[in-house]
Amino acid sequence: MVMTGMNLTNIYSSLSLIQPEIAISLTLVVVLLFDLIFPLKKSYLPWISLAGIIVSGWLLINGAGSEAFAFLVSGHAMISIDPAGFFFKVVILLSTALIILFTVSSSEVNELPERLGEYYTLILGMALGMMFMASGSDLVSIYLSIEILSLSSYVLAGHIKLRERNSEAALKYIIYGGASSGIMLFGISILYGLTGTTNLFEINKILQTVSINQFTLSVSLLFIFTGIGYKISAVPFHFWTPDVYEGAPVSITAYLSVASKAAGFILLVRVVKTGFVNFTDSQGYWHLVSGFDWQTLLIGISLLTMTLGNLTALWQKNVKRMLAYSSIAHAGYMLLGVAVLSNQGITALMIYFIVYMMMNIGAFYVVLLIANKTGSEEVSDYDGLGYTSPFLGIALTIFLISLTGLPPTAGFIGKLYLFIALLDAKMITVALIALLNTVISLYYYIRVLKHMFLVKPGETTPSIPFSTGNMVYLLILLIPLLIFGIWFSPIVEFAESCITIAGSL
Secondary structure: OHHHHHHHHHHHHHHHHOHHHHHHHHHHHHHHHHHHHOOOOHHHHHHHHHHHHHHHHHHHHHOOOOOEEEEEEOOEEEEEEOHHHHHHHHHHHHHHHHHHHHHHOOHHHHOOHHHHHHHHHHHHHHHHHHHHHOOEOEHHHHHHHHHHHHHHHHHHHOOOOOOHHHHHHHHHHHHHHHHHHHHHHHHHHHHHHHHOOOEHHHHHHHHHHOOOOHHHHHHHHHHHHHHHHHHOOOOOOOOHHHHHHHHOOHHHHHHHHHHHHHHHHHHHHHHHHHHHEEEEOOOOEEEEOOOOOHHHHHHHHHHHHHHHHHHHHOOOOEHHHHHHHHHHHHHHHHHHHHHOOEHHHHHHHHHHHHHHHHHHHHHHHHHHHHHHHHOOOEHHHHOOHHHHOHHHHHHHHHHHHHHHOOOOOHHHHHHHHHHHHHHHOOOHHHHHHHHHHHHHHHHHHHHHHHHHHOOOOOOOOOOOOOOHHHHHHHHHHHHHHHHHHHOOHHHHHHHHOOOOOOOOO
16 A cells, blocks of 8 residues: 555656646647637637647746656656756647648648548647657667657658658658657567666666677667657668658648757767766767767767768759758757767857757748749749749748858857857867868759849749748748847857756656
């Protein structure tokens, strides 16, 4: 009886630590029930979803700065609450709110009103999975969180079935996703066989005290990284990305490119820091337990990812597909923040993510507004749009310049802190390769601007209509990009205050 009471107390206290996730779960149920009970009032669904996100964000902010452990099983935590998780949950919730507002302007989603209930329900399901991914400290809870995210995203990728490419996107996504999920689960099972536990804290202790077969450990970790690499679109696990990004609704493409990556990166950081770091020195550098060279793996993967992403983007004629390869390249840059294996590298990663969220969603939003009018996402159909639709042309210009990493936009600050972290870690060659990749990326971003401003508009070049709401949405993303490009101390201080990852129980 005493044991039962302790378990109930543990569950009750644990539930109090995941109030933001509970709020999203309840919102999901409310959206689903509202859609069933009031099938003719679909216009309320995005606002109900947004209200739930706001409540979840308020609960999250109330618990900011705390460190705690939830759902203890035999004294081992399944969930860790810490500042690093808080930061990425903020990014996930902000991205979700922006995508909900994004969808209101999406003609391809709204032309099928009978499916809007499922659409917003699945968006919230993705958010729920990502929130748990950001806090997972046990490989079982991590795997379950990934599956919650994946199952929702598979359906959303093929939500619109008006074109053949929509179904193709969903099919490729689920095939690649199923394969990576199976490989990751196999890696977890091998690691469990080696250590007798799936808890990252316990794995860390065992690796420091017990001699383990190094080859088998390396194989298991490579398999586990396959699942994580798939989520962040790292090479060679990126093959699904261009086709899914091109075939999915623009809103879902933008969501996958930002929020899903954020969840994947905090998961990677937590796995490495919690499971395989022996101690952090006075300069903030992580010292790994012997057995697996995470740094070499991450540097190699990051360089391959950014190089392949940028070089392949050069040949793309579809803007969504180009932004897909651009997203792969940015995953490579962000991986370098983890590869530094230091608090400074994680700070750079966090700064990069705040900026990346604004500029990437903004770029996709302009693509959406243009596609709503022209029905096309081809670069050639952007000819002269800078003259016929100057506000959209200028907005897309700022977003693409920021994606390149040029001043005075905030994209420059993201890359600047990343290069500073690399140089401080004496990774000069890696920094030069990353800089060269940035130069390459400038070409394909400028190509879009060339079509908009250096090609005279023809008689058939349309003027893209947009509402006051569309303008406000773009300004919400544009103004911070310009302000933080000059006055960036707020985001730097915010990132520096959130680098703590909960230690062992």
